[in-house]
Amino acid sequence: MILRLILAPQVPNYSIPINVNTQVRHLIRLATRTFHRHCDEKIIRERRWQSFDTYTFSQLHIPNRKINENQIMGGEEPTTLFISSPDVQFIKCLDKVFKEWEVIQIQTTRFTLVRTEFEETPELEEVPHFTCLSPAAITRPQKSKAFMFILPMDYDMNHYLTQAMHRRYEAYYGETLKKPFLKVEFDPDYVLRKKSKITKLINIHKYEDLGFLKVKSFFSPLVLRGTPELVRFAYEAGLGEFTDYGFGMLQHVVPDKYVKGRRITT
Secondary structure (H helix, E strand, O other): OEEEEEEEEOOOOEEEEOOOHHHHHHHHHHHHOOHHHOOOHHHHHHOOHHHOOOOEEOOOEOOOOEEEOOEEEEOOOOEEEEEEOOOHHHHHHHHHHHHHHOEEEEOOEEEEEEEEEEEOOOOOOOOOEEEEOOOEEOEEOOOOOOOEEOOOOOOOHHHHHHHHHHHHHHHHHOOOOOOOOEEEEEOHHHHHHOOOOOEEEEEEEOOOOOOEEEEEEEOOOEEEEEOHHHHHHHHHHOOEEOHHHOOOOEEEEEEEEEEOOEEEEO
């Protein structure tokens, strides 16, 4: 399920850092601390919400934004933030907390919560098409604490993507899939238009005990093939790793259908 937050800036012509992943994650973590006041006691017992990480969130969608070095400049129009998780209760509890807060602060910018909206997981096609609402990242396992990130051109990308997604699936559902498989196919027109430059370097501050982490990620419309359970899980919980830091959020699109030149989304 997806939670859509419509946020109105309290002061127009504001600026926020390009990367607010850590700040948004902190907001979500802060919200989970008050779940006991908004959610059924049974729900609280079932999950350790403050360590819950089966979710993802989008980049901030700021209309008519301008980029000034490492800052995003916004006007007075409302901005949108999407949060997604396969756990419906998690999403609904977040919604209750945010409504109680009424004001969401990101860095030094305060937003008034105009409204929230829910979006159920659509019925996905056998080979569904997606766009990225945030970059996705995958790593190759290492013996050390250092991360080795996999890039789109790496031959073993789908192998490690399948491993990562199946590991996350097992951790959440407590069950193993018999033949897990996941394969990403990037939109060739987009890749050509971008001259194959579909990678992004995102700086994450205060990443666990490392303090600072540079995440190599990819950002492109794509097709997912594979085990239906894993495809659905990737859509709901985020594709790849570091999803609780705002990586891997996907938006389902209806292929080859356009309205006024824009692709239709569900």
